[in-house]
Amino acid sequence: MAVAAAHADVKARRPGINQLGLWLFFASESFLFSALATARFVIAGTDRPDELNQALGLAITSVLLLSSLTAYLAECAIARDDRPAFLRNLLATIMLGLLFVAGVVVEWSTAEFHLSEPYGSAFFSMTGVHASHVVSGMAMLALVYWLGLRGHFSAKGYWGVEATIKYWHFVDVVWVFFYPALYLVSW
Amino acid sequence: MKRDLVAAGALWLILTAIGELLAVFVDFYPLAKADKGEDIEHAFRVLVYFAVPVFTMVVAVLVYSFLRQHTTEFPTDDGPPLQGRGSIPLAWFVITSALTLAIAIYPGLVSIPNIFGDEPNPDLVVEVEGMQWTWFVSYPQHDVARVSELVLPVDRTVRFNITSRDVLHSFWIPGFLMKIDAVPGRTTTISLKPTKTGSYQTDPNLRVQCAELCGLFHSKMRIPVSVVSDEEFAAWLEEQAGAADAAPLSEETEAADALSGGIER
Amino acid sequence: MTHTAEREAPASAWSALVPLARGVLWGLAGFGLGVALIAVLRAGAGRSAWSLELSITFGYALGIVGWLFGVGVWERWGREWFGLSTKEGPTGWQRYFAFTLDHKVIGIQYLATFLLLFLLAGLFAVLIRAQLLSPEGAVMGEGTYNQVMSLHGIIMVAVAVASIIGGFGNYFVPILIGAEDVAFPRVNALSFWLVPPVAVLLLTAQAVGGWDSGWTAYPPLSLQNASGQLFFSLAIITFGLSSILGGLNFLTTIIYMRAPGMTWGRLPIFVWSMFSAAILALLFTQFFAAAMLMLILDRIADTSFFKAAEGGEPILYQHIFWFYSHPAVYIFVLPGLGLTLEILAHFSRKPLFAYRWAVGGFLGIVGLSAIVWAHHMFVSGMDKRLIAPFLVTTEIISVPTGLIFLSALGTLWMGRLWIRTPMLFAMGVVFNFLIGGVTGIFLADAPTDVNLSDTYFVVAHFHYTIIGAEIFALMGGIYYWFPKMTGRMYDERLGQLHFWLMFLGFNLTFLPMFWLGLHGMNRRIATYTPDLQGVNIFVSVMGFILAASFLIFVFNLLRSLVWGAQAGADPWRARTLEWQVSSPPPVENFPAPPVVSGHPYDYGVPGAPAHGVVGMAGGSDEVSR
Ligand code: HEA
Ligand code: HEA
Ligand code: CUA
Ligand SMILES: [Cu+2]
16 A cells, blocks of 8 residues: 555656656767867867858758757647647658758768868768767657557657657757857857 | 863874974985976975875874774764764865865965976977887987987986877986876977986986887887986087987887887787 | 575576577677678778778677667567567566666676676786786786786776666665665666676777777877777777766656655765766766767778877867766765765764765765866876866865765764774775875876876875775675675674775785885886886785785675575664665565655764654655655
């Protein structure tokens, strides 16, 4: 009996526990990203090559920002049990993510600077590490989508959705720092 | 309780007195043979003067508490419930902070410009290049290049410009108590003035010792140092200038080259 | 361990190996997949299919996923992601070899693994000391020596990071705060099962040439040497992930899982020290991983982070490395100090002196540890303007550390010192760490560090801090909690013999190293100048005695495990929660939810309520948190 009461107590705290765990994970990850950003400024100063494809950079940034919006809409939809809207927005998010990754691939294959230059080292590793996070986020979104199709999640319980989408926002925020660090700064 | 404080305090004072006496008379280092080496030795000694009372205070409390009351059976009663909420922690905090700031300022901050500063107009400039696993020493003012031996005139200021050809090394002369890393792509510097003559043959601390792990023969990456009079130095330079054209590489260098050539990656 | 489980065991002894075997198989499959992937990609680009380091890196990345899924992540966790039901793990002794969610089992898994690694790395230390018996090197060549020394260093660092945190942290933090388990049991198991690949990588690196760049792996050397370096980097990233997940779990557990009444002001001090160490592990470990990632990229992908010739910056590595590795030394030591204070209070029969200041000390160290890293780089050739600020911040760290000493000394003062093995070790920590800490000040003082850096003075300093505090505390903790974990008592006389032999052996080994450093012996050398031989021989012999003391320890441990007297629930008559339940504790830790209403160390305080009551009538809702 008493043990059961304690169980209930932990159950009640579970949402808070999950939230905290997720945020601590983000805190930790942000240290990884800041290490990379620091390295970029140390080895390449505030220089950036003129050959950067600014239009493409701006385009993929907008795509990623837009995907955060659709992700947000998806979360709102499941919160009011609107499954079709949920799935639609989720799919849109995944597609936008794919578009972003495609943009990075184009950027990589057309870049006119090389991996072995200081700026190139920073550029390829920062975008690479970031893109790997985007890809893992897409994998998680795809799983959520598939589960959503099969009727999982509802307004009463959608932690899996929430966590995945928070992660997606986080990866997006990282890009909000990386984009200016790679494409904009110079003085 | 008061008597305990007095007794522990007395223990502390006695230990401190002994410790400080030792600190005054013990030679921590072998004889330093450069001006900055002497300064460093002095800084070390000052730190010991500060460290002794800190050390003895902790030891005094530890030992006194043990002597005062210990048992191998479960104690029959509990100790006095001192919570440590009053002014004692505050006092401790203030005193340790003051002590820390004191040593940070002297011998810390105060000595930095001296020890790390560069001599703008040295009597002698020496260029040093580290490579796996030896040192090359050049005297640009005297057209002596790439010898694997360091000879310095006594009582003259010297600036070393140090770099590395491959990996990190560290240029350390134990007898001078000075070191700095040799970094590929950079020049690092130290300046000092040898104050006593001597050579590796009589004092093993007169050597350039690599002090940064640099691979296979790191421990053997050392060349002899001699500190000599002006006349001897001039004579040595002469000798080198003659020898340099004939044999650009000294014996040790060839050995090192042979070794590095034979090592598989 | 139930009776039936024990009876079943012989029949299914092999089945204990099933998860491990499956882990290995899936791991190999993952490795093959990764290698094949690279082969296809490279062949597509018209290059040779196999590129040693690139293929291994990708193979390993997928291999580790395979290993984890095979060993139990899939059955006990992954299935759930796909809406399937998870399977139960084994019971009985076999759960020690499986992906198990019980934090106590995981604690034992950590403890056993890292004790083994400790003994192994200790054997490497014995080799080091044997070599240094003679100035020309007594037993091996330079190349072998450098590798043995590097292996000793990195394995010991792993031991120092994870033995107390992983072992005692997992076993006792939940019990000490009155929780049934950690916040994320599956993440917890995951962080343990990331460890075996680390050990395997480090120990098999010899197969691809080993690495000889010390535990610090400074480039360019670490870019130049054999592929063992790659194994090192992969191992560190894996281990880093494990510590990060551990830190995350402990923080969440301590914040959310405290029993009713377990306010922040009533947390046992060991929990506070774990909390502090967990913050450091969670955040800073990423920098070590980042440094290793850049090393790997420089090796396999032609980037030039640290290649001076191509515009990279070797010193950048040191900044990133020490930005983690300085906080890491506090990851080693804080749980050890917390454990020491814990033991001192219980065995002095007094309240923990200046509890709040000690907590402040722990948190102060956490705050300061982020801004002192460059004291490892005073002579690295970095910008000289950085020297002064880092000198000051580093020395200021002795103030919060001093608060921990204040707490220890105030607790001992006038205490009724009950001299048992754990108490001896705790008092040993106070003495040893004093020497280690004070000599740290000599290093922090840049002018004296110019000479001391990279000498045996540094070696002596860090063995005094790591062994003197972390390992002594670990040993103290093992004796202290042995009865709780096993239900049996260790042999007191052997325990005290171990302490004295270890204490004397330790001090006599490492005290003369300060002298060696001052007299011109630098670190990481396989040979040295002959004038230093006498002291080196003394050091080595004392080191062998130190090593021998661990034979007593191992003997005592194994013997008491089988033949030790029954310990009972509370052999030390201590107030904290773990002693209020049976030894070993039941699976769910508490037969009924505990309620906390007093401070854990109120020995001799008139009218103080008990710290905690297990299963108080009336339920848990009335006591506010
Ligand atoms: C558990 C591990 C641990 C701990 C706790 C410490 C603690 C400290 N360390 Fe140490 N250190 C290492 C492990 C550790 N260190 C390792 C592994 C290395 C070598 C790495 C490598 O290169 O391989 C190293 C190297 C190292 C260096 C670099 C040396 C060099 O390579 O040139 C320096 C320099 O500043 C330093 C300083 C300090 C200081 C100031 C403390 C302080 O935290 C100590 C504070 C404690 C006290 C001061 C004592 C108690 C305080 C009082 C009683 C109060 C009153 C005191 C005063 C007012 C002084 N350490
Ligand atoms: C937890 C940390 C830790 C611990 C416990 C130790 C323990 C010891 N260490 Fe080490 N050491 C390091 C961390 C540690 N070390 C690090 C980080 C380095 C730096 C590496 C680098 O520069 O990169 C280093 C470097 C180092 C050096 C310098 C090498 C060099 O610079 O060239 C030396 C030299 O004497 C040394 C000696 C010792 C000794 C004698 C012990 C003794 O305490 C060992 C005691 C012996 C045992 C623990 C073995 C007992 C086991 C048995 C007797 C067998 C029983 C077995 C079974 C029953 C299965 N260590
Ligand atoms: Cu050059 Cu070590
Ligand atoms: Cu440090």
